[in-house]
Amino acid sequence: xxxxxxxxxIFTLLFTVLISGxxxxxxxxxxxxxxxxxxxxxxxxxxxxxxxxxxxxxLKAQEKIGIKLVAxxxxxxxxxxxxxxxxxxxxxxxxxxxxxxxxxxxxxxxYPLSAVQVKIxxxxxxxxxxxxxxxxxxxxxxAIGFDLTKPREYMNQYRLNFQKLPFYLKGIGSVHDNKxxxxxxxxxxxxxxxxxxxxxxxxxxxxxxIETFISKTPSFYxxxxxxxxxxxxxxxxxxxxxxxxxx
Numbered sequence: 001x002x003x004x005x006x007x008x009x010i011f012t013l014l015f016t017v018l019i020s021g022x023x024x025x026x027x028x029x030x031x032x033x034x035x036x037x038x039x040x041x042x043x044x045x046x047x048x049x050x051x052x053x054x055x056x057x058x059l060k061a062q063e064k065i066g067i068k069l070v071a072x073x074x075x076x077x078x079x080x081x082x083x084x085x086x087x088x089x090x091x092x093x094x095x096x097x098x099x100x101x102x103x104x105x106x107x108x109x110x111y112p113l114s115a116v117q118v119k120i121x122x123x124x125x126x127x128x129x130x131x132x133x134x135x136x137x138x139x140x141x142x143a144i145g146f147d148l149t150k151p152r153e154y155m156n157q158y159r160l161n162f163q164k165l166p167f168y169l170k171g172i173g174s175v176h177d178n179k180x181x182x183x184x185x186x187x188x189x190x191x192x193x194x195x196x197x198x199x200x201x202x203x204x205x206x207x208x209x210i211e212t213f214i215s216k217t218p219s220f221y222x223x224x225x226x227x228x229x230x231x232x233x234x235x236x237x238x239x240x241x242x243x244x245x246x247x
Contacts, residue, residue, distance in 0.1 A: 086240025
């Protein structure tokens with residue numbers, strides 16, 4: 001949460017865009033679905049946004065977030081594999097490097113993102129790239145209470161049995177008093193640019209899902225979550241403890 005809220009936002013955006021544009025995702029090798037062919041299009045690697053972080057950035061980010069991480073037993077069911085406890089006040093800012101470190105420092109076995117880079121721009125927009133593990137994506141969604149009825153229908157209908165895809169997102173967003181504002185400017189899966197009308201259609205369900213998730217998470221409150229002066233700024237409250245089934 002806090003910095004990890006960015007990871008949750010990334011996941012929700014990707015999940016909704018994937019489902020909203022399900023028919024578009026049947027174009028095969030260009031999206032990275034077909035081995036070897038995807039390499040010809042460069043779609044087996046995420047965009048390089050030029051953000052590099054040192055081991056110290058992971059420690060800084062974790063200290064700022066301040067949530068105690070607890071490991072659950074390996075045989076814990078998927079729906080019980082993510083738990084939050086307690087509530088504490090929190091106020092901090094993070095750089096692109098620290099956000100990137102926080103987004104990559106997730107031991108949860110069902111965390112679907114890797115090789116993530118988060119770049120904060122001077123116009124307050126944020127760019128995010130990385131790899132999305134769609135096998136873990138379904139378990140992640142189930143664990144945080146996402147309704148999987150429609151996603152499963154799309155995956156069966158379009159035979160979306162791919163595993164890992166690079167992604168890219170760019171947009172402007174903020175949260176004030178738990179109300180989400182979002183302007184998603186572009187999205188790519190593989191090297192395929194999702195049409196802007198599909199991206200636009202995803203904004204409303206994404207905002208609705210995030211606000212619903214926040215309302216069901218009393219330990220999280222965002223009085224102010226925004227990008228300002230080239231930094232991610234958070235003021236509000238966070239859980240004291242996050243328990244997950246880890247790798």
